[in-house]
Amino acid sequence: MSGQVTLSPEARDGLRRRAGRGYPQEDCGLLLGRREAGRVEVRRALRVRNRAGTGERTRRYRIDPADYLRCERRAQAAGLDVVGIWHSHPDGEAAPSRTDARLAWARWCYLVAAVDRRGVRELRAWTLRGAGFREITLAPCPR
Amino acid sequence: MPTVTVRIPTPLRGFTAEADEVTVDAADVGGAIHVLNAAHPGIAARILTPEGELRPYVNLFVGTHNVRDLDGLASALREGDVIAIIPAVAGGAR
Numbered sequence: 001m002s003g004q005v006t007l008s009p010e011a012r013d014g015l016r017r018r019a020g021r022g023y024p025q026e027d028c029g030l031l032l033g034r035r036e037a038g039r040v041e042v043r044r045a046l047r048v049r050n051r052a053g054t055g056e057r058t059r060r061y062r063i064d065p066a067d068y069l070r071c072e073r074r075a076q077a078a079g080l081d082v083v084g085i086w087h088s089h090p091d092g093e094a095a096p097s098r099t100d101a102r103l104a105w106a107r108w109c110y111l112v113a114a115v116d117r118r119g120v121r122e123l124r125a126w127t128l129r130g131a132g133f134r135e136i137t138l139a140p141c142p143r
Numbered sequence: 144m145p146t147v148t149v150r151i152p153t154p155l156r157g158f159t160a161e162a163d164e165v166t167v168d169a170a171d172v173g174g175a176i177h178v179l180n181a182a183h184p185g186i187a188a189r190i191l192t193p194e195g196e197l198r199p200y201v202n203l204f205v206g207t208h209n210v211r212d213l214d215g216l217a218s219a220l221r222e223g224d225v226i227a228i229i230p231a232v233a234g235g236a237r
Contacts, residue, residue: 026235026236028232030232035153052233052235056235059235059236059237060233060234060235060236060237061233061234061235062231062232062233063232063233065202065204065209065229065231066204066207066209068229068232069204069207069227069229072150072152072227072229081153081163082152082153083153085232085234087234087235089236090236092236096234097234097235097236097237099234099235099236099237100234100235103200103231103232103233103234104234105154105230106154106157107153107154107156107157108153108154
């Protein structure tokens with residue numbers, strides 16, 4: 001992946017609306033879009049139920065594989081791919097944690113939203129490089 | 144031998160020249176992964192442990208059924224089945 005990810009207005013609005021909905025618990029979901037020549041274009045941001053254990057959800061998220069499969073099929077039906085993951089850090093930074101790095105997959109884009117009780121404070125994009133994350137430019141979709 | 148489709152997630156498409164699905168002939172799920180790896184060397188090591196077990200951070204579905212709820216890698220396949228390779232997705236602030 002090169003150093004840029006673009007967000008469609010629909011995806012950006014969706015993240016603004018959904019990324020803090022579960023505050024103070026972490027929210028999470030899948031990014032649907034296209035990946036061409038190493039550049040990622042996110043068209044939709046789907047919210048998926050956080051299946052981390054009760055009591056862990058303020059600091060952890062987990063997506064159930066069956067929920068993932070349903071989202072992947074939605075993507076396929078729309079001619080899109082699962083191009084990444086988004087999740088929130090309640091009262092935290094818009095940067096991946098060591099837990100995020102340990103569990104991440106290469107070639108996906110990771111959007112991390114810093115949220116508080118008022119909503120999304122900051123949104124940043126990351127991709128895995130070796131054992132750690134590297135920030136990538138987050139740009140509005142030109143169309 | 145049934146012909147089935149294996150859906151490849153984005154993180155593993157480096158092994159398949161960016162193909163999002165691959166067609167294989169196999170009688171069971173483990174056989175399908177073996178045939179997939181013969182055509183795209185290296186991909187099985189991301190799905191299976193060196194001992195040949197399914198990795199904890201990967202799930203395989205046949206249709207809508209997680210093979211962990213079926214017979215694991217011995218789960219039988221039927222003509223036209225779709226196997227989805229699903230990376231585990233998790234993380235968090237701490």
